[in-house]
Amino acid sequence: MRIVKFDRKFLEDVISIHCPRWREIPLSMRIKDCGYWGDPEVFSWYVDALLSADGKILIALKDDTLIGEAEIVPERLKCPVGDHVYLQMVWVKEGERGIGVGRKLVEECSKLARDMGFYALDTIPYDEAIPFFEALGFSEIESQVLMEAKPRPAPEQPKIEEIGKRELPVAVQMLAGQTRPSALLWELLWGREAVGLPPPRVFKVRVGLWEFVLGLFRPTADDNYLYALIWGPERANLGQIFDSAEMALSIAYDMGATKVRTQTWCKYRGAFEAAGFEAIKRIKWMRMKIKED
Numbered sequence: 001m002r003i004v005k006f007d008r009k010f011l012e013d014v015i016s017i018h019c020p021r022w023r024e025i026p027l028s029m030r031i032k033d034c035g036y037w038g039d040p041e042v043f044s045w046y047v048d049a050l051l052s053a054d055g056k057i058l059i060a061l062k063d064d065t066l067i068g069e070a071e072i073v074p075e076r077l078k079c080p081v082g083d084h085v086y087l088q089m090v091w092v093k094e095g096e097r098g099i100g101v102g103r104k105l106v107e108e109c110s111k112l113a114r115d116m117g118f119y120a121l122d123t124i125p126y127d128e129a130i131p132f133f134e135a136l137g138f139s140e141i142e143s144q145v146l147m148e149a150k151p152r153p154a155p156e157q158p159k160i161e162e163i164g165k166r167e168l169p170v171a172v173q174m175l176a177g178q179t180r181p182s183a184l185l186w187e188l189l190w191g192r193e194a195v196g197l198p199p200p201r202v203f204k205v206r207v208g209l210w211e212f213v214l215g216l217f218r219p220t221a222d223d224n225y226l227y228a229l230i231w232g233p234e235r236a237n238l239g240q241i242f243d244s245a246e247m248a249l250s251i252a253y254d255m256g257a258t259k260v261r262t263q264t265w266c267k268y269r270g271a272f273e274a275a276g277f278e279a280i281k282r283i284k285w286m287r288m289k290i291k292e293d
């Protein structure tokens with residue numbers, strides 16, 4: 001088995017290990033079940049976004065057949081857990097699991113991360129994969145919480161401006177919605193329509209001296225809720241985070257949504273609860289420290 005850089009000639013092979021019956025399943029169902037990894041065209045667009053965010057993809061080959069893949073993206077913007085490279089995905093073909101392929105992929109990712117100048121490889125694992133990450137030396141360093149609320153108008157209307165694609169302001173950090181690095185999320189947000197996913201609406205909101213950026217979108221056409229991404233000032237306090245959560249609900253209300261979901265850091269949970277969000281699930285944020293050679 002060898003680990004090499006991903007080449008687009010393996011696009012369909014990547015989809016086949018994530019979603020083996022993809023050719024027989026309608027597109028919307030595959031995207032709901034397997035995400036960007038459920039369709040070659042969508043995955044190709046996702047690869048463009050990942051590369052533009054300085055990400056890297058590795059694949060595991062056995063006799064030239066693809067048996068695994070892994071993806072990393074550096075977090076170069078501010079983040080409540082500090083500098084890290086994010087392990088976006090590691091996936092091994094069924095039938096090839098349990099023989100060290102996943103470990104080898106993650107080890108090679110950690111070498112790439114170190115070559116990029118980072119000392120932490122972070123991930124949010126699926127629950128079933130937590131023992132795998134623990135075996136590799138990852139441990140929980142923070143936790144996030146998936147939250148949901150009913151939209152409602154805000155008592156005070158802040159100054160809101162809908163914006164188109166432009167540079168994500170660098171002086172912000174993600175307050176909510178952080179499931180991957182900011183630059184990748186930003187790219188993915190703006191490319192949704194091109195691959196048939198519901199487009200986002202993005203707003204710049206000013207409260208006093210503070211500016212927030214809010215992105216709202218339906219994950220797939222079949223979902224009945226809006227997902228909210230919230231960027232805000234690096235030093236935002238809980239009061240300002242409460243304001244940003246309230247604004248997300250107010251904009252969603254104007255958009256006619258019946259539910260809003262977001263994933264925020266546990267330390268911000270109180271601010272979101274005060275704005276009307278309820279916790280659905282706690283999520284582990286895990287880190288492996290990258291060793292020197």
Ligand SMILES: CC(C)(COP(=O)(O)OP(=O)(O)OC[C@H]1O[C@@H](n2cnc3c(N)ncnc32)[C@H](O)[C@@H]1OP(=O)(O)O)[C@@H](O)C(=O)NCCC(=O)NCCS
Binds near residue numbers: 089103128129
């Ligand atoms: C999770 C996954 C990537 C693991 O890959 P793998 O090739 O089967 O794992 P490895 O054989 O390299 O195992 C590495 C270590 O993890 C341990 N491990 C792997 N899966 C485990 C499990 N479910 N429970 C306990 N330990 C586990 C192995 O025992 C091994 O430990 P050791 O090296 O100390 O003996 C693979 O099962 C997979 O693709 N799952 C579906 C996708 C997924 O969940 N991806 C992760 C989230 S993005």
